[in-house]
Structures are given as C-alpha cells and as structure tokens.
Amino acid sequence: MGAQIAAHLANAGVEVHLVDVDAATAAAGWKRALALKPDPLFTPAHAALVRTGAIGDADFSATDWIIEAIVEKLEPKRELFARIDAQRGARTIVSSNTSGLPLASLVEGRSEAFAAHLLGTHFFNPPRYMPLVEVIPVAATSEETLARARHWLEVRLGRSVVVARDSPNFIANHLGLYGLFKVLQAWEQGPFDIDAIDALTGPTIGRPKSATFRTIDITGLDVAAYVAGNFARSTTDADLKRLFTLGPRVAGMLERGLVGEKAGQGFFKRVKGAGGSSDILVLDPATFTYVPRTPVQRPALDALRDVRGGAAARIKALLLGTSEESAFTRATLGDTLLYAARVWQHVAHDIDDVDRAMRWGFGWELGPFETIDAVGIRELVGAMGAEPPPLLAEALAAGRNTVRTQPFLAEPAELLVLAGARARNAVVESNAAASVLDTGEGIFAVELHSKMNAIGGDTLAMIRAGIARAEQEGVGLLIATQGQAFSAGANLMLLVMAAQEGDWDEVDAMVRAFQSTVLSLRDAQVPVVNAVNGLTLGGATEMSLHACAVQAAAETYMGLPEVGVGLIPAGCGTKEMLWRAANRRASRQADLLPFVQKAFETIGFATVSTSAPQARELGFLRDGDGVTMHRSRLHADARALVKARAAGYLPGHAPAAIPVGGPDVRAALDLGVHLAHRAGRISDHDATIGRKLAWILSGGDVPHATEVPESYVLDLEREAFLSLCGEPKTQARIAHTLKTGKPLRN
Known part of the structure; x- marks a missing residue:
C-alpha cells in the first residue's frame, strides 16, 4: 500500500523517497507496484519522481510529509514513530495509514511537537482510483496541521477527505463492514443464494455492480475476515462480537483457501468454457464446489424495474414491502441504517461526513442518512418494528420525518x-x-x-x-x-x-x-x-x-x-x-x-x-x-x-x-x-x-x-x-x- 501511495504522490508531481527496512525490500515493493493493473501511475514518466532506499538513509528532517504504511501492528509503528520524533523537521507532518489501530496509542510517549503534527490518513485501496481518504486527528493535532493535510490531500492529490474520529475502523470500514456482515449473516441463514443476494445488493439499491460477493472476491475474503476479527476484539458490544463471528459457510471457505480473485476462486470462479470462452461459475455452499450460474428469477425484483424515482424509490419499495426480498432488505440494509443512526457520533463529527464516506469509500449512491430521509423516519422505524435511535427520535419529536432540515451537498456549493x-x-x-x-x-x-x-x-x-x-x-x-x-x-x-x-x-x-x-x-x-x-x-x-x-x-x-x-x-x-x-x-x-x-x-x-x-x-x-x-x-x-x-x-x-x-x-x-x-x-x-x-x-x-x-x-x-x-x-x-x-x- 505504501508503494501505491508513493505512486499517486508522484502522479501529483511530488518527489517521493520510498523507504523500507532495507533498500532491496523497498525496490522490490516498488517493482510490484509498477506491475499492478490498473496502473497506479498516470504515465511511466512519473516513476522517475520516486526513489527507493533503506529507512536508515532517510532524511526525515528535510521532508514535508512522512506517511507511515508499515505492518498493521502497534509496536513496530510505535518504534518507527520514536525514530521519526527524534529526526523530523519542525513543520514535518507525520501521518499513519493505519486502517483501524487507535491513533492515540501511537502518539503515547511522543513529544508535544510530534503529537501536534500527527494524524491518521487512511487511504482507500487502490489510492489512484478510490477517492476517499479518512483523516483522523488526535487530541493534540494542531488546526494548522489538519488544514495543511487537507489541502495536500484535496487539492494536490485530488482525494475526497472526511474527518473521522479515532474509533475502530473509522467511518467507512466501520459501517461498510457492519453492512457486509449483515449480508453474510443472512446468506448463512438462507434462503437466498449468492446471485440473488448480489441482485438485491447492487445497483438495485444504488450500490456498485460488484454488489456484495463480487466485491469480497476482489478485496479478499481473508482480508474481510481479518478486519472483522480486529473489530470483534476491539469492541465490548456482545451483538457486534456475535455479528463478526464467522459462520460455517465463511469459515469453510477460508479453510479451503476460497478467498477470491487472488486464489482464483472465491464466491465465483472463472473457467475456460467451450471454444476458449470464459465462463463464471458460482459457489455451492453445501459442497464448496462450483456450479453453473442460473438467471435470478424473482417477481419482487422484476417489479422494481417499474418503480420510478431511482435507487431511493427502489430502496423504499423494498424496505416497506411484504416479500421475502423485503424481509431480507430490512434485515440487512434496514438494520445497517438504524445502526448508523445509533453510532454516528462515535465515528464522525457530523452526519454529512458519514454519507460522504460511504459514497466515496464504498460507492454508495446514497449515504445512510440520505437513504433514511428518502424512506422517511416514520416509515423506516415502522417497517423495522424498532425503537428509533436518539437522532431519529429527536427528529420525530420535532415534527420532522427526515434527519436533515437542509438539502445534503456532497461537495461544497462553490x-x-x-x-x-x-x-x-x-x-x-x-x-x-x-x-x-x-x-x-x-x-x-x-x-x-x-x-x-x-x-x-x-x-x-x-x-x-x-x-x-x-x-x-x-x-x-x-x-x-x-x-x-x-x-x-x-x-x-x-x-x-x-x-x-x-x-x-x-x-x-x-x-x-x-x-x-x-x-x-x-x-x-x-x-x-x-x-x-x-x-x-x-x-x-x-x-x-x-x-x-x-x-x-x-x-x-x-x-x-x-x-x-x-x-x-x-x-x-x-x-x-x-x-x-x-x-x-x-x-x-x-x-x-x-x-x-x-x-x-x-x-x-x-x-x-x-x-x-x-x-x-x-x-x-x-x-x-x-x-x-x-x-x-x-x-x-x-x-x-x-x-x-x-x-x-x-x-x-x-x-x-x-x-x-x-x-x-x-x-x-x-x-x-x-x-x-x-x-x-x-x-x-x-x-x-x-x-x-x-x-x-x-x-x-x-x-x-x-x-x-x-x-x-x-x-x-x-x-x-x-x-x-x-x-x-x-x-x-x-x-x-x-x-x-x-x-x-x-
């Protein structure tokens, strides 16, 4: 990931020194990055802006910005930060690309000046193509440091920034992982198969075409399981621990190495068909073998084609309907919406950043609170048969059926x-x-x-x-x-x-x-x-x-x-x-x-x-x-x-x-x-x-x-x-x- 971040910095015309434990390791990492498809660089000429070397040769004092992207373990990061603290320049920004480790623990024992210039910068992968960067300041981070980092990220690198709280998995992965495991939980319980679930969780509800299972195959089931394990260990919430406990189907896939594209097989498997054509088979979870796909034929899905008003109208029809598909949508998306309304203050500073994070990080057409407002608070909590979280209850008490009182703008009006x-x-x-x-x-x-x-x-x-x-x-x-x-x-x-x-x-x-x-x-x-x-x-x-x-x-x-x-x-x-x-x-x-x-x-x-x-x-x-x-x-x-x-x-x-x-x-x-x-x-x-x-x-x-x-x-x-x-x-x-x-x- 560090090499890909270096590549995108080079795309922006920035000179980068990519360092690792030794020069050979750094060079090998850069070589692997250059072989990636899609290409992390705008043109091959941009590669000249990146030089590799050993960390011992790095001049931290003459650097504008140091981005740490080493192994996701606390102690190695703390050791590196101690070294940087002793050598960094007076105005050098230091950021960690951690995807979930608490930033507060990384700054413990560091100087006040170091802490004032530290923040998290969680790039989404791959950095060139995924716009979201979550910026996580610690208590001591100065306003100047935050402003400088945002300018670098938004203007120089062209990234879409949300400021997140220092909480497990920040905003996008927290809510995205919750929603993902609600779908996996529903799959474990049946009756929907893989293709039917992807038909329900893709463009139908304003999500990318890769939907749920194709997305997991791209990112890796092992990666999702690892992040979920970290999440489960970091929380004291019994319901969350239960949600992130792997079911027998997912556990069986991991045992057999069926983790996605990098293994050649996951929820789907691409094979050569007759005449050299490429066919895609789908996993049979009963046998962990692959079978031909069959068209998804569900009247409730067919009926959605006649629903006017885009994804918002389709989501509302599903959440408020009486079909099996509606029950599935309430158990997955509906539950995720209520969860977002419960925890938003723990992960973000305002609900706009929650919606932006899910749009930019997971490709949602509508963020959680946009979706709630499109459905209507009364309609949603009525369909879910649940007590409204405080945010929604306050809106209802004020006589509103929406969370927002003003239209949501994903980008600044100017x-x-x-x-x-x-x-x-x-x-x-x-x-x-x-x-x-x-x-x-x-x-x-x-x-x-x-x-x-x-x-x-x-x-x-x-x-x-x-x-x-x-x-x-x-x-x-x-x-x-x-x-x-x-x-x-x-x-x-x-x-x-x-x-x-x-x-x-x-x-x-x-x-x-x-x-x-x-x-x-x-x-x-x-x-x-x-x-x-x-x-x-x-x-x-x-x-x-x-x-x-x-x-x-x-x-x-x-x-x-x-x-x-x-x-x-x-x-x-x-x-x-x-x-x-x-x-x-x-x-x-x-x-x-x-x-x-x-x-x-x-x-x-x-x-x-x-x-x-x-x-x-x-x-x-x-x-x-x-x-x-x-x-x-x-x-x-x-x-x-x-x-x-x-x-x-x-x-x-x-x-x-x-x-x-x-x-x-x-x-x-x-x-x-x-x-x-x-x-x-x-x-x-x-x-x-x-x-x-x-x-x-x-x-x-x-x-x-x-x-x-x-x-x-x-x-x-x-x-x-x-x-x-x-x-x-x-x-x-x-x-x-x-x-x-x-x-x-x-």
Whole structure:
C-alpha cells in the first residue's frame, strides 16, 4: 500500500523517497507496484519522481510529509514513530495509514511537537482510483496541521477527505463492514443464494455492480475476515462480537483457501468454457464446489424495474414491502441504517461526513442518512418494528420525518457550477441532449446530458446556441457534463441508419455540420473551454482539440477510436492531429515523417489515453491545457480558466497553411499498413482504413511535399468518411458496436 501511495504522490508531481527496512525490500515493493493493473501511475514518466532506499538513509528532517504504511501492528509503528520524533523537521507532518489501530496509542510517549503534527490518513485501496481518504486527528493535532493535510490531500492529490474520529475502523470500514456482515449473516441463514443476494445488493439499491460477493472476491475474503476479527476484539458490544463471528459457510471457505480473485476462486470462479470462452461459475455452499450460474428469477425484483424515482424509490419499495426480498432488505440494509443512526457520533463529527464516506469509500449512491430521509423516519422505524435511535427520535419529536432540515451537498456549493446554475433556474435554452446555462459573470455553460452524451444534431445545436449567447451577452463559454463520462463520441445510430438507407446527402450534411460546429469552438469571439472527464472519445476529443483550452480531470480517457467502427475521424480530428504533428518539428525544414507517423499510429491503433497526462503525451492536450486532480473541482477550475482567458481574448483562426509530406510520406505509411497486413496483425478492412488515413495525413493527391489549406484537408476527411460509410464491413462494425458495446474485427 505504501508503494501505491508513493505512486499517486508522484502522479501529483511530488518527489517521493520510498523507504523500507532495507533498500532491496523497498525496490522490490516498488517493482510490484509498477506491475499492478490498473496502473497506479498516470504515465511511466512519473516513476522517475520516486526513489527507493533503506529507512536508515532517510532524511526525515528535510521532508514535508512522512506517511507511515508499515505492518498493521502497534509496536513496530510505535518504534518507527520514536525514530521519526527524534529526526523530523519542525513543520514535518507525520501521518499513519493505519486502517483501524487507535491513533492515540501511537502518539503515547511522543513529544508535544510530534503529537501536534500527527494524524491518521487512511487511504482507500487502490489510492489512484478510490477517492476517499479518512483523516483522523488526535487530541493534540494542531488546526494548522489538519488544514495543511487537507489541502495536500484535496487539492494536490485530488482525494475526497472526511474527518473521522479515532474509533475502530473509522467511518467507512466501520459501517461498510457492519453492512457486509449483515449480508453474510443472512446468506448463512438462507434462503437466498449468492446471485440473488448480489441482485438485491447492487445497483438495485444504488450500490456498485460488484454488489456484495463480487466485491469480497476482489478485496479478499481473508482480508474481510481479518478486519472483522480486529473489530470483534476491539469492541465490548456482545451483538457486534456475535455479528463478526464467522459462520460455517465463511469459515469453510477460508479453510479451503476460497478467498477470491487472488486464489482464483472465491464466491465465483472463472473457467475456460467451450471454444476458449470464459465462463463464471458460482459457489455451492453445501459442497464448496462450483456450479453453473442460473438467471435470478424473482417477481419482487422484476417489479422494481417499474418503480420510478431511482435507487431511493427502489430502496423504499423494498424496505416497506411484504416479500421475502423485503424481509431480507430490512434485515440487512434496514438494520445497517438504524445502526448508523445509533453510532454516528462515535465515528464522525457530523452526519454529512458519514454519507460522504460511504459514497466515496464504498460507492454508495446514497449515504445512510440520505437513504433514511428518502424512506422517511416514520416509515423506516415502522417497517423495522424498532425503537428509533436518539437522532431519529429527536427528529420525530420535532415534527420532522427526515434527519436533515437542509438539502445534503456532497461537495461544497462553490464547486457545483452546473448544479448551482440549475438550482437558480438559470437554464436559458435546452433540448433533450444539452442545455445552455448562465453560471454568472457573463460565463455561460453548455451542459451535455444525453445517454453517454453521444453527440448528435441536438448537441451541436446547443453548442452553437451557447457560443452565440456568450458572444452576444457574455465573456466566455464552458462545455461540461455532470456525468461520469464527458462523451462517448458521435451518435452512431443516426449515422448507420442514414448509411444503410444510402442517404449519402444526409451523411455528408451530418459531417459538414459537425466540422462546422467544431471549428466554431476555435473561431468563437469569446474563449470556449472544454471541461472533460472520464470517457472523452471520438467527436468529443475533436471538440476538445479545437476549444481555446481544455481543463481535464486527471482521470480522463481521450482518444480517436473511429477505426474500431470502420471509420476515420472526420470532425476535424485527423486534420488537427496532422497540424499538431507538423508544429512539433523543431523547424519548418525538419523531416515531417516521424511526427506524422506518430499521429498515424495514434489514430490507426485507436489509442485512448489512460489519464490526462498521457493524453498530453499523445497530443490530445496542449501544454497550456490544465489538469484537475480532484474531479469535483473540475468545473470550478474550468470556469476560472474561462474567466482568465476572457480578458483581452483574441479569437482563434484557421492556420494559413498545413504542411503535408505528399507521396513520400504516403509511401512510408502505406508500407507500414502492408507489412502489418501481411503479418496477419490487421484484417483486409483494417488495411483499407489504414490506406485512407495515410491518404489524408500525407495530403491526398499532391505531387510532392507542399502546404495546403485547412479546407482541403477537411474535404479529404469527409470524402474518406463517406467512402468508408458505404463499406458493408464498416456498417457491420457500427451495428456490432451499438449492439454489444465492443469492437468487431472483420
């Protein structure tokens, strides 16, 4: 875990000295971290910021922050802290990544200055991808230390911080483990099998798709049992001790080593099926063998599909219902909600941090108190047949049926740029795909909100409307989404329908409209900034290539994957990658081929970045584009960038001419396509696409290396795109991708 924390510090541009008992052990730990998938680093280049060594060589006096992540035992940690106490700098923060040991016991015997700079920083695993960090101050921790640590974690590292009390397992693991073992307890008692329970405890109630048993397989049943054992030993509550006592099914799995993915088998087991396909079997707890899975068929679950109102409404229907599934939900989720209401003051300073911890640490769509308020206190305690805990009783006595008196905000209000505008009823134009919002100070925003934010005619219309509004009434425009993905790219359904009907005029009109709108982002009289996050593919990347600037969340996955559906980027993307390739040369006389070759490979291999920094390496982001480590700060950062660019803004314009390499460059690119085809690495249709891409990137029908206008390259894009749309194999690829979400290699 220490090596993964070091990796994420390096992602933030921080120099890290990763030390262990000796240099060899530290180096081995770092090597293991670098081999992990998914990758803990944004790019391989970030590894250079981490150096390994022996603890005896560490210079604690010249360090801003020391993070301890050694074995989860009290005495070794105390010994290490004694050493650090004697050597640390006057303002050095010291934190422990303990997942449950009492911080107060770690600070015993240490100096006052050490105690003032000590706190717990419980990172969730893996640190790059799990946003939650629980910060646990001790009684002596200074306010300055807490503030500095929060700034580091939230702004520099992009983590979501809650301040927890120094209690066993803090907030998220305390409540998460309680809920998990209530489900295991119900499974031990029957009558629900593994797949039925996962169907009840996943997206149905606003939880991740991995639900209960898939989650345990990922984290490890042995890990869950170990943490539960520590919990049981640390409490005097007889009911908790009973809950965390392993039942015969779980104990039997542990005895047989059926602990999850790392053992190759847990609650599920992946095996090779007929024809080399992969099948997933499920555990039969009666025999501890694996059997084929059967579809979950339960009328009560089927009925939930018709319940409107999202997870909150489904949870309420389950908790208040009369079915077996409702009884199960009351015994598990309902009990967990009442438990959270009983113990919240022991683990947190306010109920908001409880909800945030469960959202950020366990992926709950609704935190415990959000859920209670959605169901209603009277309804919940009535269904549970239980005395309400003091917090709920006080609310009822005050005449309320909810815990909160104000709406819950998971993030600070100042960061909620789009949601804040909507709350003020500042929607100035809207259609099914996007809306134009007035965020104040003359800064307008286009919010994308269709399914996966696929870009079609409605999206383009709102972008044009947003630009016009900002030019006439404001100073700049932000394009963003509140979704997990900025956009999956162009709406392929509209395209394939027109292509299959042979309506080539319609396809040509679609491409021209897309190209025109993309260029308008660059040529607008006000700055247009794209705030991108998550999947930013195809047409969404082409839009970003032409915005005056991009503010990207660190976890942004950009690319031009059109070849996967048998096409080439024709929304100005191929043109822009050619232009950027030419501009990377040290001089106009430098050879164009190596730079065009890289653009050809990036597009031809459908390369998608695994982070925003890698998107910069691939040429999708410029040096002046920003990266926001914390997703929740993205829109505020992007809006600030619009504001900064607005003063004295000079609109973009088409390049005077684009250098192209002509027949020599095309021959080199075509040779690569030929060799890959002959080696069997690409199909006939891949080769066709590759040659058309080479034709565009080399300048088409020019006799030699020369310069051409932008409009000429855009014509080449459009001609190649239309030609490929007419290919049956391209239409088959598009149809397959729309149906399965996966590419077809034909």
